[in-house]
Amino acid sequence: MAKKRAREADGATEAPDKMVEDSDSSDDEDFDMVNVDFEWFNFNEKVDFHGTKNLLRQLFDVDASLFDVSALTDLILSQSSIGSTVKTDGEESDPFAFVTALNIQEHRQKKPIGQIIEYLSEKAKANQSLSPIPGLLTSGKHVGLILSERLINMPSDIAPPLYTMLIDEIKDAVEDKEPYEFTHYLIVSKTYHEIESTLDVEERKKKKGKQDATLYYFHPEDEVLQKHAVAYGSYPFTKTDDGVADSKRAFQEMGVMPMGSMILIEASKFADAIGAVGEYLNAPS
Template sequence: MSKRKELEQAQNGRGQDDGEGSDDEDFDMLDVEFEWFDPLPEIDFHGIKTLLQQLFDVDAHMLDLSAVTNLILEQPLLGSTVKVDGKETDAYAFLSVINLHEHREKPFIQTLVQYLRGKANSNPALASLAELLSQSPIPAIGLVLTERLINVPAETVPPMYTMLMEEIQWALEEKEPYQFSHYLILSKTYTEVASALDEEDDRPKKKKKTASRELETMYFHPEDEVLQRHALCYGGYNYSTPQDEGASDSRRAFQELGIKPQSYAILIEASKFEGAIKEVAEYIQTPT
């Protein structure tokens, strides 16, 4: 059985012929039933670690993500995984929270905090985060770690956050160390960048079109746009690991521009977190 509820999601739709002007393409229908589970130590190590590697991207090797995964699995009553074919399968998505103060003496947490402090110092918009991470001892910041496969719908997210709030309340009633001062959510954005392939190609018209287009930062996770409205601070930062020339081109598919990913941090005071989660649920309507 699922943890709390199930969500049936149609991954692909079938084009409807409404008359003239409609195309005749047919699309197969695929109904997918998502289920929420508690993290399972004997099953979920590989799936959660893989998603953490996706979250930290090219900097994943700088952190002990095996230890982070084990810590997540050591608190199985807090957080969720999302799966399709029952609890024995790998997670398609997950969400959990780690108390940076409670685990401040663990070497892999110290490395993670040092990494995040350095990144916060690189962006003036994250000055408040840098100040918090520089305190000794570090405050009771709840580090929210969440990631999902790219084709997992955003509708899976509000239940995970809602359940997290419930589980934190239950944990506090049991005197567990989950009284946070702030929540720090790590995520990713991307920027469309001019393709190196186009620069090598002799197509001046296309190059002119690309150059005149305003490049904007976009979100992998649409809920981040809502969460940052409630934030004390938020902003992006570049990875430490150099990327090979042309890496952005390897990420482009059927489009003119390449894609450059960037890490993103959102810091929310604990008193505003519940309101932020409620707005996320309203923004991303979950089918009933």
């Protein structure tokens, strides 16, 4: 049995075990309950390459082509005891979610990490709220780069156990003298705005809609994590255009414009931040 599943069975982690789907929008119909068992596993180089790579592409969105995503995937899979995948059909199936932490200083000479350092530094320099990040990335300090992504319809309450297990694994690795004693954690994530669509031009002119300045979160836990951050903020993707927004159109008259985001948290405050995430996402509705 995989390590993650064994921990769950021992009661160390309470994981969500079902999703609910409405099979009919009518109020006259009963809800169909669909039980889905989520299993937590270590990364497996033999089966997780394509699934992890696809999730990384989703995380970096249109800018994924700026990185050697295959090499980044290989690096993540090579440290199988740090981080987790979430699956629903056994270890041989594709992951629906993952989280990992990479030591930026330890791997800075490797191509994918060098690319990410350069990319994140340039994005942070253009946003005053992210100003501490470029200097930190070149300071020689051991910064943990946290990459986490999940399929869009995965329930957000899988996030607390993912992060809790990550904290435990990093603690164990430090006790074993492995290079995971971080000063900070840098979480790479995504946000979005709803914007006026470039489609239906005449209709848009009549209604004179304006861009919605409200910031939304693909990962609800990010809104909690940033409250514990030294620095946080969003940045536009390099390859973003109006066509991207229309391709991700959420409503009839609005497009979705995704953006990258960074959240920098001191290592000493990370466990409390994850605890707050758990309280927020598991709070009774």
